[in-house]
Amino acid sequence: xxxxxxxxxxxxxxxxxxxxxxxxxxxxxxxxxxxxxxxxxxxxxxxxxxxxxxxxxxxxxxxxxxxxxxxxxxxxxxxxxxxxxxxxxxxxxxxxxxxxxxxxxxxxxxxxxxxxxxxxxxxxxxxxxxxxxxxxxxxxxxxxxxxxxxxxxxxxxxxxxxxxxxxxxxxxxxxxxxxxxxxxxxxxxxxxxxx
Amino acid sequence: xxxxxxxxxxxxxxxxxxxxxxxxxxxxxxxxxxxxxxxxxxxxxxxxxxxxxxxxxxxxxxxxxxxxxxxxxxxxxxxxxxxxxxxxxxxxxxxxxxxxxxxxxxxxxxxxxxxxxxxxxxxxxxxxxxxxxxxxxxxxxxxxxxxxxxxxxxxxxxxxxxxxxxxxxxxxxxxxxxxxxxxxxxxxxxxxxxxxxxxxxxxxxxxxxxxxxxxxxxxxxxxxxxxxxxxxxxxxxxxxxxxxxxxxxxxxxxxxxxxxxxxxxxxxxxxxxxxxxxxxxxxxxxxxxxxxxxxxxxxx
Numbered sequence: 001x002x003x004x005x006x007x008x009x010x011x012x013x014x015x016x017x018x019x020x021x022x023x024x025x026x027x028x029x030x031x032x033x034x035x036x037x038x039x040x041x042x043x044x045x046x047x048x049x050x051x052x053x054x055x056x057x058x059x060x061x062x063x064x065x066x067x068x069x070x071x072x073x074x075x076x077x078x079x080x081x082x083x084x085x086x087x088x089x090x091x092x093x094x095x096x097x098x099x100x101x102x103x104x105x106x107x108x109x110x111x112x113x114x115x116x117x118x119x120x121x122x123x124x125x126x127x128x129x130x131x132x133x134x135x136x137x138x139x140x141x142x143x144x145x146x147x148x149x150x151x152x153x154x155x156x157x158x159x160x161x162x163x164x165x166x167x168x169x170x171x172x173x174x175x176x177x178x179x180x181x182x183x184x185x186x187x188x189x190x191x192x193x194x195x
Numbered sequence: 196x197x198x199x200x201x202x203x204x205x206x207x208x209x210x211x212x213x214x215x216x217x218x219x220x221x222x223x224x225x226x227x228x229x230x231x232x233x234x235x236x237x238x239x240x241x242x243x244x245x246x247x248x249x250x251x252x253x254x255x256x257x258x259x260x261x262x263x264x265x266x267x268x269x270x271x272x273x274x275x276x277x278x279x280x281x282x283x284x285x286x287x288x289x290x291x292x293x294x295x296x297x298x299x300x301x302x303x304x305x306x307x308x309x310x311x312x313x314x315x316x317x318x319x320x321x322x323x324x325x326x327x328x329x330x331x332x333x334x335x336x337x338x339x340x341x342x343x344x345x346x347x348x349x350x351x352x353x354x355x356x357x358x359x360x361x362x363x364x365x366x367x368x369x370x371x372x373x374x375x376x377x378x379x380x381x382x383x384x385x386x387x388x389x390x391x392x393x394x395x396x397x398x399x400x401x402x403x404x405x406x407x408x409x410x411x412x413x414x415x416x417x418x419x420x421x422x423x424x425x426x427x428x429x430x431x432x433x434x435x436x437x438x439x440x441x442x443x444x445x446x447x448x449x450x451x452x453x454x455x456x457x458x459x460x461x462x463x464x465x466x467x468x469x470x471x472x473x474x475x476x477x478x479x480x481x482x483x484x485x486x487x488x489x490x491x492x493x494x495x
Contacts, residue, residue, distance in 0.1 A: 062209070066205050066209075070198075070201040071198065072201050072202050075202055075205070078206065079206060082206070082210060082213065083209070086213035089217050089220075090216070090220050093217075094220075096224070096226050100226075
């Protein structure tokens with residue numbers, strides 16, 4: 001029971017309180033770039049969830065069974081980036097094969113997950129927080145979930161805003177920035193949440 | 196020392212495993228792409244101008260191969276690209292009618308524009324026309340801030356000594372970037388085979404447009420061209436003669452008859468010269484004949 005409670009609090013923390021985009025400000029590029037349409041935002045979110053979960057799994061294994069025994073923890077960043085890049089490449093191939101429409105919609109942002117700091121961020125956080133293997137995987141999954149949630153909210157708002165009557169100078173990116181700011185403020189409301 | 200070896204070994208092994216994994220995956224998840232798409236994409240100019248109606252060159256290449264899109268849509272590429280695409284697709288090339296930009300105004304230079312005030316604001320036409328109808332007196336004419344030149348991706352519009360914009364017919368690809376850029380809608384894409392153009396866009400009444408045009412070449416709506424045209428290719432639209440290019444046969448009679456030279460035909464002067472020469476010749480012959488007759492009558 002204690003384990004379940006811990007997982008639950010971890011989920012709340014990763015999704016709301018310490019949301020990767022709006023509280024830690026990681027992964028802002030796809031947050032602004034891929035949030036124009038709901039379908040592509042959903043696709044991107046799914047890809048990020050997958051990559052984050054896989055990255056958490058592999059980087060934890062590499063950290064525990066390669067870097068720590070050989071005492072070469074200073075190679076953490078390089079080894080993690082290498083792992084994440086390979087994973088993203090794999091995801092890209094799979095998506096291109098199975099869902100060409102999604103592949104086109106994601107466009108350049110798919111390879112950009114490679115250098116998405118949110119993915120590297122979750123991998124390094126897992127190590128810093130001294131999570132166990134299962135916890136690390138779940139944390140990666142929840143972080144991806146939080147990212148997807150925010151991305152979807154943003155895409156929904158921006159789709160509505162597309163049809164709204166805005167001053168010309170506010171259309172597109174400027175209003176997106178303001179919306180992003182408002183959402184970050186709203187998510188700060190979760191900061192007081194104690195579990 | 197051991198740390199260096201460990202580092203190299205660990206990262207090397209990791210890299211090797213990932214590399215092999217990806218190589219295997221790329222075989223397993225290989226997607227067959229029609230090589231024709233890639234070939235056509237390479238031939239296309241790659242400027243992504245959108246003249247074909249697709250978001251970019253690669254989208255057009257895909258549409259040609261997969262959706263049987265017409266192969267003559269690429270304006271910047273011209274005949275050459277059409278020929279190459281036809282070769283790749285195994286089709287007959289139909290020579291597309293190349294369209295080039297024509298600026299329908301002869302004013303707008305340093306010496307041939309009447310200015311309402313001296314404009315010193317942001318150097319774009321779009322900004323200039325906002326201030327009490329633009330710096331030049333004619334409300335329809337060119338405002339001399341060269342948005343069209345800035346819009347042109349092919350370096351096809353140049354300034355001459357007088358600061359007039361001259362379209363380079365060789366370089367112009369008909370991509371319509373300048374047509375969109377001109378806030379006065381002075382630029383039109385016309386088939387390069389058409390030679391005769393009305394170089395005025397003023398819808399003012401004759402007396403007004405004549406007064407406002409710094410080049411003195413405004414269309415005054417006298418309708419002489421309309422009466423002269425053998426093909427009924429000219430229409431009046433609000434005091435402005437407009438050539439219907441579908442009917443125009445480049446005869447240039449309208450340019451000859453136009454009292455203000457608002458209609459431009461590059462061959463007009465050549466034709467006038469020829470006419471004058473013929474007239475002079477005829478007169479000389481007549482004189483000779485008269486002299487001969489005089490001599491004959493004297494002798495008699």
